[in-house]
Amino acid sequence: MTQPFGELGRFAEPSLYILVSLSNGPKHGYAIMTDVEQMTGAPLGPGTLYGALARLERRGLIEALEPEDRRRPYRLTGAGATTLAAQLAHLEGFVRTGLERLGGGIK
Amino acid sequence: MSRLVHLYPRTWRDRYEAELLDLLEQRPMSLRDAIDLVRGALDAHLHPQAERESMPWTHRLPGLAVLATGLFWIAAIATVRDPSGTDADRFLGLAAMTVLLGLPGDYLMPFGRRIATALGIGALGVILVFSTPWSVSVVVFLGVVSLILGGTLTMAAIRAGIGATTRWRLLIGTLVAPLVVGVVVSMGLVDEATGRLAVLVGLPYGLAWVLIGVRLIVRGSPTIIDPPTPLGTGPVAREIPA
Numbered sequence: 001m002t003q004p005f006g007e008l009g010r011f012a013e014p015s016l017y018i019l020v021s022l023s024n025g026p027k028h029g030y031a032i033m034t035d036v037e038q039m040t041g042a043p044l045g046p047g048t049l050y051g052a053l054a055r056l057e058r059r060g061l062i063e064a065l066e067p068e069d070r071r072r073p074y075r076l077t078g079a080g081a082t083t084l085a086a087q088l089a090h091l092e093g094f095v096r097t098g099l100e101r102l103g104g105g106i107k
Numbered sequence: 108m109s110r111l112v113h114l115y116p117r118t119w120r121d122r123y124e125a126e127l128l129d130l131l132e133q134r135p136m137s138l139r140d141a142i143d144l145v146r147g148a149l150d151a152h153l154h155p156q157a158e159r160e161s162m163p164w165t166h167r168l169p170g171l172a173v174l175a176t177g178l179f180w181i182a183a184i185a186t187v188r189d190p191s192g193t194d195a196d197r198f199l200g201l202a203a204m205t206v207l208l209g210l211p212g213d214y215l216m217p218f219g220r221r222i223a224t225a226l227g228i229g230a231l232g233v234i235l236v237f238s239t240p241w242s243v244s245v246v247v248f249l250g251v252v253s254l255i256l257g258g259t260l261t262m263a264a265i266r267a268g269i270g271a272t273t274r275w276r277l278l279i280g281t282l283v284a285p286l287v288v289g290v291v292v293s294m295g296l297v298d299e300a301t302g303r304l305a306v307l308v309g310l311p312y313g314l315a316w317v318l319i320g321v322r323l324i325v326r327g328s329p330t331i332i333d334p335p336t337p338l339g340t341g342p343v344a345r346e347i348p349a
Contacts, residue, residue, distance in 0.1 A: 046130055
């Protein structure tokens with residue numbers, strides 16, 4: 001993971017999942033959790049989810065909206081969208097390189 | 108298992124507890140979730156993310172009022188020990204009235220303010236019991252009631268954004284006037300016979316107020332004069348580039 005995800009430690013991967021989850025609109029914690037589980041097949045623990053949310057919010061990559069009862073939706077900020085796009089582009093290049101090398105090795 | 112949320116630092120809980128509890132109620136919690144929560148709590152202590160926002164100066168006021176109460180009270184006890192002292196009455200009255208300065212805006216609210224409210228009621232009880240003429244007690248009681256009700260209404264008016272001049276007139280009328288009346292009325296409330304009891308009971312009582320005051324000053328304590336904090340005012344989200 002590259003900056004700013006690298007500094008997030010064990011929260012780097014969950015943070016990326018959360019940003020992707022929020023990329024199609026605001027969601028509250030439980031909706032993010034179920035969405036991530038559907039995307040990745042692995043459940044996101046509540047402590048990990050809120051650890052990552054706190055980090056993303058502090059870095060200005062997401063922002064909290066008005067709470068609906070006790071649920072507080074989050075949405076991607078402009079900085080968050082830019083960061084996510086850069087991160088996905090980086091991963092896309094990484095995946096492409098890996099697949100090319102794997103294909104070459106098989107030959 | 109939702110009690111595990113209490114393992115998180117207070118500042119973190121102030122910000123995220125409600126929504127995390129809501130989340131936990133929506134799905135059965137596994138042992139893995141419990142372990143994850145404990146890890147999260149440990150991380151929140153080691154790497155605090157939810158820092159307290161810069162505190163408005165108004166959040167210090169209740170703590171200052173409480174601290175002043177404790178100091179006034181201790182000064183009163185010290186004066187009671189002096190046979191020739193006569194200032195104790197004034198100090199006690201001042202302490203009681205100072206307590207009440209914080210009541211309308213803060214102590215009627217939940218949590219730690221319940222302790223302060225109980226202590227405040229105790230202070231009133233002491234003042235009223237030691238008021239030998241019952242007519243004086245009635246006057247003090249009416250002053251206190253007017254202060255609490257009037258103060259609360261004034262604070263609500265401030266929060267509602269009613270004109271500044273009216274607000275300050277209301278504030279002065281409902282807070283300062285009872286204070287002045289209370290100090291005058293409380294003159295002569297304590298006699299020498301109650302001096303020993305006052306020292307035994309009153310000193311720890313005053314120290315309790317000092318400690319609570321310091322705690323409230325450090326932590327800050329929102330009052331109803333503070334406007335609600337707007338949320339969702341950060342940068343505007345935009346579409347992810349294709």
